[in-house]
Amino acid sequence: MKRLFLLRHAKSSWKDPGPADHDRPLAARGRRASKAIARYMRDHDFEPDLVLCSTARRARETLDRIAPALGAPSVELESSLYGAGARELLERLRRVPDDVGSVMLIGHNPALQELASDLAQPSPAATDLAAKYPTAALAVLTLAASSWRQLDHDTAELVLFLKPRDVE
Numbered sequence: 001m002k003r004l005f006l007l008r009h010a011k012s013s014w015k016d017p018g019p020a021d022h023d024r025p026l027a028a029r030g031r032r033a034s035k036a037i038a039r040y041m042r043d044h045d046f047e048p049d050l051v052l053c054s055t056a057r058r059a060r061e062t063l064d065r066i067a068p069a070l071g072a073p074s075v076e077l078e079s080s081l082y083g084a085g086a087r088e089l090l091e092r093l094r095r096v097p098d099d100v101g102s103v104m105l106i107g108h109n110p111a112l113q114e115l116a117s118d119l120a121q122p123s124p125a126a127t128d129l130a131a132k133y134p135t136a137a138l139a140v141l142t143l144a145a146s147s148w149r150q151l152d153h154d155t156a157e158l159v160l161f162l163k164p165r166d167v168e
Contacts, residue, residue, distance in 0.1 A: 002143040004093070004156065005048055005104035006116050010034040010065070010136040010164075012058040022082060026061045033136035033164035034065035040167045046140070047071035048104040050096065054081035059106050062136070073104070081107050086114035096148040103148075109133055116141070119151065120158040129161045136164045 010030030026034070040046075051073045053063045060077065080088065089111055096103055105112070113133035119141055120126040129139060141156035 001101075002145060002148060002151075003048075003102040004119075004141045004143065004151075005046065005102070006112055006139040006141070007037070007062065007066070007104060007106045008109055008112050008133055008135055008137050009054070009056065009059040009062045009106060010037075012135075022056050026058055026065075030058070030062070030135060031065060033168065034062045036164050036168045037136050037138055037162065038066040038069040040162060041066060041138075042069035048073050048102040049100045050102070051075045051104045051106065052081060052092065053077050053106040054108060055079045056082045056108065059108070063106055070104070081105070083108075084111055086111045086118060089115045090118075090151065093151055094149050098147045098149075100148070116158070118153050119156040121154050121156065123158055125158045125161045129158065134163050134165075138162045 010033045011027045012025065012030060047070055051063065051070065053059050053075065055077050089105065089107065093103065116133065116139045117126065117130045120129065139158060140160040141158050143151055143156045
């Protein structure tokens with residue numbers, strides 16, 4: 001069984017209009033939310049084998065804040081995750097080696113929400129996720145398959161959809 005963690009970056013700051021979108025830092029609210037999510041992950045032993053993270057500053061800062069809770073995963077910062085659509089994210093996940101049991105993808109909306117909604121089998125939590133995927137929200141999906149190549153529409157069970165307000 002494979003486990004997939006889809007984490008939307010935490011709330012970014014719009015205070016300074018100067019930086020390009022890619023370079024926006026986390027807001028104070030985002031820093032608090034990512035720490036709350038990290039506490040939950042640590043308390044529930046969520047330790048992915050591999051982390052795929054967008055190179056956008058707000059995604060990297062989210063990773064920095066949750067990293068102490070993740071154990072010692074392999075981390076890959078990938079510029080292609082910034083601006084990617086749901087289809088590109090799915091294709092990237094299908095290229096994960098089969099010996100990797102769990103993956104965390106830290107990315108952006110709307111692609112992350114679309115991907116999670118597409119992968120998740122129908123459930124009340126999946127309906128909630130489809131309605132709104134707030135910043136720093138974490139979807140945990142399981143795939144009853146031996147290969148990441150088998151990841152497809154309705155092939156995963158959404159076992160948790162955690163919003164920062166649930167744990168702050």
